[in-house]
Amino acid sequence: METLSKGQVALITGGTKGIGKAIADKLSNAGMQVVVTARTAPKENTTGQYFISADLAYPDSAERVAKEILEKYGRIDIIINNAGANLSPAGGFSALSDEHWNNNWQLNFMSAVRVNKALLPTMIEQKSGVIINISTGAAKQPIWEMTMSYSSAKAALNVYSKALANELGAKGIRVNVVSPGVVETPLMLEFIENMAKSSGITSDEAFKAVMDKVGVPMGRMAEPEEVANLVAFLVSSEAKYITGTNYSVDGGASPTT
Incomplete structure (x- = not known):
């Protein structure tokens, strides 16, 4: 995409698998300097991507990641907060302990919040930057049996993102949210397999149960690249007047526009 600026420094958290990897590859192929974080290093070292090992569920990780990026590149242009996972056990409110809620x-x-706070002073000094927070359709359509604490955390992310966009708009920094629906990622496939085993059904039956519950008119999962395509647009110069908005990539699952 010609409107993606070559040489810009982009951070993608959770950038070694699934949606994060698709985004990292998309931006890297466009000529950006891409930094990815994850708890473990990728099996294959993707050319042009700088890896930082980090578990961002721990408070000190964000400061360490920010310091390493700024020492290496001296700037940050794009932050994609993609790190996340549904850590909720099935069963609704009674199955959720304080630890489950806190982990999510x-x-x-x-x-x-921590990654943005650590890197925003540099963006403000530059008077430019783009933040994309990856949320989920389940923040608007929580599935009580499966996603209660996860959905609640992502709903908070949505509200925070809107507030941050309002604060930073006059400073040359844009903030948007991308909310995928059911995406064919390793985590989603693992979730379906575990659901099949625990329920004594086949993987195909578990997949159908998830799709029926979510209600996807297109009848299939999204490919990670389909989410990455939207993210690439939102960080490009073609989207320079777009901020404070939440975009769904869910195959029509949202009941309203």
Whole structure:
């Protein structure tokens, strides 16, 4: 995409698998200097991507990642807060302990808050920057049996993102949210397999149960690249007047526009 600026420094958290990897590859192929974080290094070292090992559920990780990026590159242009996972056990409110709630809050909400806080002073000094917080359709359509604490953490991320966009708009920094629906990632496939085993059904039956519950008119999962395409547009110069908005990539699952 010609409107993606070559040489810009982009951070993608959770950038070694699934949606994060698709975004990292998309931006890297466009000529950006891409930094990815994850708890473990990728099996294959992607050319042009700089890896930082970090578990962003822990408070000190964001400061360490920010310091390493700024020491290496001296700037930050794009932050994609993609690190996250549904850590909720099935069963609704009675199955959720304080630890479950806290784990989801730390990984799916506070990780983004801390990363942004650590890197925003540099963006403000530059008078430019783009932040994309990756949320989920389940923040608007929570599935009580499966996503209660996860959905709550991501709903908080949505509200925080809107407030941050309002604060930073006059400073030359844009903030948007991308909310995928059911995406064919390793985590989603693992979730379906575990659901099949625990319920004594086949993987195909578990997949159908998830799709029926979510209600996807297109009848299939999204490919990670389909989410990455939207993110690439939102960080490009073509989207320079777009901020404070939440975009769904869910195959029509949202009941309203």
